[in-house]
Each structure stands twice: as C-alpha cells, then as structure tokens.
Amino acid sequence: MNKQELVDAVAAATGQSKAAAADAIDAFIGTVTKAVTKGDAVQLVGFGSFSTGARAARVGRNPSTGAQIQIPAAKTVKFTAGKAFKDAVNAR
Template sequence: MIASAEISTRSRCRGWPCGHHEGMAKGALPVNRLFLIINLGPVSTHTHQRSFHNMNRKELVDALAAKTESTKADAERAVSGLIDIISATLKKGDSLSLVGFGTFEVRKRAARTGRNPKTGEELKIKASKVPAFKPGATLKATVNGAKTKK
C-alpha cells in the first residue's frame, strides 16, 4: 500500500559540499533535479552520498569511558596503550588478529614508476611497507546490519 507520493531532490553529488545548491532558496527544487518519489516514509530534501561522521580520538575516549563505566583518564590510557601495542606489533612486521573484529597487518608495496602531474616527468617510487586492516566476519556482518550473537 502506497502511503504518500512526494517530490524531492536527490543530489547526484560526488563530493561535499556539492555547490550546485548555492543561491537557491531553501526548499526550492531545480527542474533538472526533480524526481517523483513514491515511498512509505518521509523523504529528505537534500541527500548526499557522503553524509557520515568520523569519530575522533576524544570521542572514542568518551565513548569507552561511558561503555566501561570508568574515568576518562583510564579510558585515555587504554586507548593509548592499544595504539602503542598495535604500532609496535606492526613495526616488528607481525600482524595482530582479533577474532571476529579483524586483523591489523603490514603489506609490502613494490617499487614502481610514477609521474609528476605538474611536469609530466617520470619518478621512481621506492618500495614501502604500509599498515592495513582486514575486517573480520563479525564486524562485516555488524556493519551490514546483521544481528550478531552476544
């Protein structure tokens, strides 16, 4: 059963901010951006593909303190300790696996030839080692909305 039919903009923007909405009155719809949307719920009038929030270190510490019912100082020490352990393990060339969550590992990048975009001159890029994270099955399932067993 169709609950409502609404007219809305759907931004086809690839970056943020999109720019093509500048100068428009709020709620104004450009003719080439109108789409008839038939849905069962409310429709956003401005949808971007990149609408997400990056949690920073302070927010992580605050969340950890709240989750574990500890002080922020204890949570900060725990986060610092975890980062130090992961960094030291990767520096040695080892990997660190947390079953269900994922694996931190070092990957080798081969030497390659690049190009300076300004001059077009060829450059030799040295081989390097880069840290990488491979998510585990439980984390993937959680991100994709599957219910996990506790």
C-alpha cells in the first residue's frame, strides 16, 4: 500500500474527503517526525512505538576495491510493533 492508497482507505473508512484524509495523514507523519527528531518516543498503544537508537562508528569495506572505510556513528529510527499489531499479523 502506498500513500495514495492509504489516503483513499482512510477517506473511505472515515467518510472524510480525500483532501482532509491526506491532510490528517500528513499532520500525523509530521508530528511523529518532529517528536522523534527531538529524541522523544511516540507510543501508540496496540500499534507500536517510534523511537531513536544509536549506531556506533565502525570500519567497513568498499565492495569494489576491498579498501577499508570508516562508517561514522549515526542515529537511527526504530519502530517496535505493539502486541495487538503482532497478534493481528500472526493470526493469519
């Protein structure tokens, strides 16, 4: 499912216009992005939580030359699925 299909599904489920559903989805994505960027966790009970993690610096290899390269440390985004979401996926 892509974003447009999600907008269509939300509009159909809520009875809103597609424009209103798209605005709501964009607002949700923007709010989650801002919160996680600040270092806060976003927890949606039954669905899951978004948070930040850390990846340490490490040495990698260039696959074409085999030369060692330094890969810098980075922040990562983690999503942990909630129990209800996991149960729904595994019920099939």
